[in-house]
Amino acid sequence: MRMNDALLGAILLGFAGWVWWLTSFFPAFPGQDYGPNLFPRILAAGIGLCALVLLMRGLRNRAPLLTVEGWVVEPARLTSFLLIPGAALAYILVSEPLGFIPTAFLLLLGLSLWFRARPAVALPVSAGMTLLVHWFFAGLMRVPLPRGILDSVL
């Protein structure tokens, strides 16, 4: 899925303007000519310039506004694609209340079954990898992985 250069340029131009607007709230210090807004403004101008070139180029080329690849219209493959950010989002939402071990296990099992791994393989691999990662990060490296519902057991 890709936007044409004109649309991309227009969005980026808006972004550059927004950044510039944000820098106008940065304080200036008396006697100091080069304040905290100088560098971000140069960058916003740079992004704006690039965006302008893209915009003009896109208007000249007249490509379709949005190009969509074949897999986007295949529901199964689109789901596969969305499952990766979806799984990360799910981890963000439930790992604190549920705890690392159940979340990671369910995540691994769910994904590998969706990708058509055989359950007889997916189950032990998911369990094994969850425990291995937990042992390494929580045990060996003392990363405070959330304990969740297993708090009393661990």
Add this chain to the structure above:
Amino acid sequence: MDALMQAFGLVFDPFVLAVIGLSAIFGMFVGAMPGLTATMATALLVPVTFFMPPVPALGAIVTATTMAIFAGDIPGAMLRMPGTPASAAYADESYAMTQKGQLNLCMGVNLVFSVGGGLIGVAVLIAFAPMLAEVAINFSSYEYFWLACLGLTCAVFMSNADPVKGFLSLFFGLLLATVGIDPAAGFPRFTFDDVNLMGGVNFIATMIGMFAVSELMRGAVTVDATTKVVAQAVGNLFRGIGGVFRRYWLNFLRGSFIGTAIGALPGAGADIAAWISYAVSKRFSKQPEKFGTGEVEGIVDATSANNSALGSAWIPALVFGIPGDSITAIVIGVLYMKGMNPGPTVFQENPQLIYSVFLIFILANLIMLPLGWVAIKSARQILRVPRNLLLPVILLFCLVGSFAMTNSLYGVVLMLCMGILGWIMEEHGIPIAPLILGLVLGELLEQTFVQSMIKADGDYLDFFSRPIAGVLGVVTLTIWLVMLARGFRRGPVAAPA
């Protein structure tokens, strides 16, 4: 001499050697799996090395990347799928050799010349880095400003992408680096009153998102694609290598030196080294018409080049703190995390650390020979690891790794956002590497720029007042002009009527 002995003691420690051994196996595996890159291996390694002392942490990164760049050749020859982008330049050629029944020779050449090229790159690193550090010790903010500009410009210039999109990516990376407490005035910029953003955009979580999560999103679409039958190397890998060396020793040296030179340039790494040296090999070959039909000549050049680039990329990273490629960008991030700001002072204050890096590089290239042999022999098994299990496991590593970098979900949220952004960027042909270099160098660039502006009191000519700064400035401006001219010339041509 004392520092060298200390370095030996640091490296030949059982724990460090065990880390090196494990990283070597990890690197071989990641490199040999198509779709998993050396950069991704490094990004996933950093959280693991986070709690280690500097020497094993750096050792893990050096070893894993060295192995991964070689191992990328294996699926190139067997499946016509390069394991890492650095092997893409000659994957077709290698596969053509396999079809001619020369898989053994192809793999043997890849292994031996990777080791050779790698050692040449390390030799140049050892010879030049300390010398350059002596010069760099006198650098002022002007020189650093221009060096950072030059490095960032090279990153855009050397990538094959459209320069406009390259600069876009670069500016965006630099802008991301400004998020957080402003170093000069202590004012929080672009933090939206969020406590996490006050500390800035975490670099490793960004890397994991950009290089691993976006790759997983791409991979998820094709995960159930049927795997091809894998050719297997049987018999003696080293038969005929002597003959190849006698015939193409000049190619080996040429490839290694081109690779070393490109690697040492800030912003360009192993993949570009391989492409260029393959092209040079074809250009100067006595029989260029045979290229692409399974001739070993171009492979000798390119496989030496990509491994030699790896070592020399550490020259600008260690001496100036300016990364030569995405991998050394991560290394610089790691050095900062360990409280050792890369730059010429490291050579004076912690010479044993520098010597340790040198030793690990030599060691990594030497153990590549036996380990690479094992990897080639067991390639069929490695390549049969099912992707439908691998993909979820890598995602879990990403999640835990980015969590560990901040000890909070902030790292995971950042990783997810950057993963989606990275995917969108790649879809639109916007390269990721300039953004990463911008994020790493942003603070240095802003600081040296503002310092220089204050010193010069607005007089831009002052930026050229010191000899080295003047040369660097003129070189940088020349590259900008060349790119501008190229852009103008390309503009009307690119637009179809």
